[in-house]
Amino acid sequence: MSDRWIEVGDRVWARRLKELDQTLGLVVADECALVIDTGTTAEAGFAYATAIRELTNLPWQVAYTHDHFDHWFGTAAFGESAVWAVADGAHYVAFGDEQRKAWVAKYRLDGREEDARKMAASRLVPPNCRVQGAIGLNLGGRTVVLRQVGLAHSDNDMVVEVPDAGVLFAGDLLEQGAPPSYTAAYPIEWPQAVEFLLSWKPKVVVPGHGEPGDYWWARAQARDLAEVSRLCTEVAQGFLTEDEAAEHGPFGPDSMREAIARWKELTPPAPEPAPRPASAATPPPPVVVYEVFDYQVDMTR
Template structure:
């Protein structure tokens, strides 16, 4: 698959990439453009920025849907700009350095030396604008909403809503063509948050990976996320065995097992019952004390 644009609504585009089957985003108003995620490396970012300039010459701002490397390592290509995210910059850099080392090693093991070089040479650009709750960005005649999600696919997920076009950029909260990743995720909260995010019934939902879909496609995946969360809880309570859950999970055995393992990581073991309090050894009963009654009446007459 060659990299390509899909115009999902008026002045709203999804950029489909061959690398990791990823989907980036672009929204334009009359005065500004919002770039949604930037790709796996500086080189990928430059390719994305060049493609954007074929559509618009407006100044841009950048939004990160979360801090996994493939969503923000390309920002070096976008120069000095506002970069919006839920996570703070220090956390982004610390996690980014770990991911860069890990993925460079992965690419080398797979024989992709050039990919390893590119990701190793990428300068990380942390966010400089913090999103807490929700933020409305005026792009000129159009307002987009950056919305903090809470614990879900990661601990810093953010979605981008384009209300006037009925479009939701969901990041990796939703994926098309592949099962969601539960590594570092929060299985119970994830399902709950996606259900809430779909409550305004967006017409088009753009996933972090795969083709854009409609509301009913997203609703179907939300149902599968909820079923996975329910299975995690039933395994924890002993209602079903892990083997039964893995065999019947909606995303397949490997993903269901990963969700259950992650649920166990997040759930502390039950506290050990406190030992019974020490008691003194039994002995003879205490003696019974009998008090005599004395007559203290005194004759006080002279």
């Protein structure tokens, strides 16, 4: 598959990439454009910015759906602009540096020296505009909504709603063609967040990876996310074993085990019961007190 545009609404596009089967976004209004995520490296970001200039010459702003490297390491190619995100810049810089080191090492271990070079050379651009709650962003003749999600795929997910076109850019809250990643997720809260985001029934839902889908596709995946949450709960209650949950998870065994492992990581272990004192090891026999009542019942009344 080569990189390509899909028009998903009036002046709204999804950019499908071969790398990681990723899907980026673009919303164009009368005065400004909004770029949704920027790709894996500065070089990939430059290719994306060049493709955007085939569609519009308007100035742009950038929105990060969350802090995973493939969604924002390409921003250096976009120059000076407003960059919107839920987490603050300090978090992005610290976490981004950790991810870059890990992925450069992984690429070199896999013999992908050129990919390692591209990532190592990418300048990280942290967000400079913070989203808390929801913000209506006026792009000139069109308002988009940047909405903080809460705990879901990560602790800093953000979606972009384009109400007048009926389009929702969901980031990695939803994926098409591959199971969702639970590595840093919140398995119990995730489906509740998606159900809320779908409550306005968008006509088109653009995932962070894979082809765009419709509202009913998104609802089906929300139900699968809820099933993962339910299975995690039943493992916690002892109703199911981990093997049983993995066998019947909606996204396959590996994804279900990843969700269970993440749930365990987030759930503190139950405290050990306090040891009983030696004197209480054998409780004394109960003392039984009998009370005798002397009464008569007058049956003539």
